[in-house]
Amino acid sequence: MKCTDKDCHCPAGVDRSRLRDEIMPRIIDGQASNDEEKYFFEVVEKCVHCECKEKCTEQLAIKFLLKNNLKRLKVPDDLRQSIRAAMNSDFY
Amino acid sequence: MNKASLNNREEATRIFEEEMLPHLDAMYNFAFHITFNEDDAKDLVQETFLKALRFIHSFKTGTNAKAWLFKILKNHFINDFRRKSKEPALVGYHEVETIYNADEAPQEVSKSFKTEPFNENIGDEVTKALNHLPVEFKVIIILCDLEGFTYEEMSKILDIPIGTVRSRLHRARAVLRERLIKYAASMGYNSKE
Numbered sequence: 001m002k003c004t005d006k007d008c009h010c011p012a013g014v015d016r017s018r019l020r021d022e023i024m025p026r027i028i029d030g031q032a033s034n035d036e037e038k039y040f041f042e043v044v045e046k047c048v049h050c051e052c053k054e055k056c057t058e059q060l061a062i063k064f065l066l067k068n069n070l071k072r073l074k075v076p077d078d079l080r081q082s083i084r085a086a087m088n089s090d091f092y
Numbered sequence: 093m094n095k096a097s098l099n100n101r102e103e104a105t106r107i108f109e110e111e112m113l114p115h116l117d118a119m120y121n122f123a124f125h126i127t128f129n130e131d132d133a134k135d136l137v138q139e140t141f142l143k144a145l146r147f148i149h150s151f152k153t154g155t156n157a158k159a160w161l162f163k164i165l166k167n168h169f170i171n172d173f174r175r176k177s178k179e180p181a182l183v184g185y186h187e188v189e190t191i192y193n194a195d196e197a198p199q200e201v202s203k204s205f206k207t208e209p210f211n212e213n214i215g216d217e218v219t220k221a222l223n224h225l226p227v228e229f230k231v232i233i234i235l236c237d238l239e240g241f242t243y244e245e246m247s248k249i250l251d252i253p254i255g256t257v258r259s260r261l262h263r264a265r266a267v268l269r270e271r272l273i274k275y276a277a278s279m280g281y282n283s284k285e
């Protein structure tokens with residue numbers, strides 16, 4: 001899916017589906033390379049037809065909501081102890 | 093590290109101490125979020141560690157111990173653990189994988205994949221939304237967003253191609269988005285930058 005709008009200021013031949021399906025997820029999950037990141041922000045700033053900026057903001061909101069709100073538990077002491085006991089036993 | 097020395101008791105203990113035990117909290121959290129029950133989570137982690145002890149000779153030192161443990165935990169959960177718990181899955185894991193890989197709608201999977209052994213209405217908005225997801229979606233969200241595994245690591249843990257990791261994450265997030273976007277905004281999470 002290339003942007004074919006002659007009046008659009010995005011980089012020529014920008015592949016919006018690759019941006020949306022491959023680069024955006026890596027941006028969201030912090031796994032994009034520097035080049036990908038640069039490319040992503042260049043396109044989302046310049047291409048008037050690209051919805052990735054909005055989608056990216058939304059998905060990041062959900063990601064951080066989960067990260068900050070799901071409870072994190074400490075492993076119970078008795079579990080830690082029984083695993084240690086198994087380690088020190090002879091069965092393995 | 094050759095196999096002979098790995099079989100060495102002392103070496104196995106060292107690997108366990110240094111490379112496995114530091115992930116105990118993360119494993120317990122993963123187990124808790126997929127079972128939503130502290131006792132089940134304890135059993136699951138305990139059984140996972142016993143398996144890990146038994147198969148320690150197949151672990152290559154210096155490789156990713158956390159991913160190795162999570163893979164054992166996930167497989168044990170899918171293949172054995174759920175089977176003996178109250179509500180056995182209606183279809184096997186591999187059938188589900190086929191459904192996913194065929195890129196079918198997630199609704200169809202959740203219909204044929206009856207897995208929620210707990211009340212999904214317990215807890216806050218975020219917990220509820222997570223518990224509402226089919227288990228395969230829940231697993232990938234926890235691995236990615238809570239544990240911060242890379243796509244490559246998740247692909248190994250789940251035995252699926254990276255493309256499937258990405259599309260499963262995408263679909264899981266689309267479901268979460270529907271349920272949580274308003275709540276996220278009300279909590280101040282949706283500001284544009």
Ligand SMILES: [Zn+2]
Pocket residue numbers: 003004005008009010046047048049050
């Ligand atoms: Zn454009």
Ligand SMILES: [Zn+2]
Pocket residue numbers: 016019020049050051052053
């Ligand atoms: Zn776009």
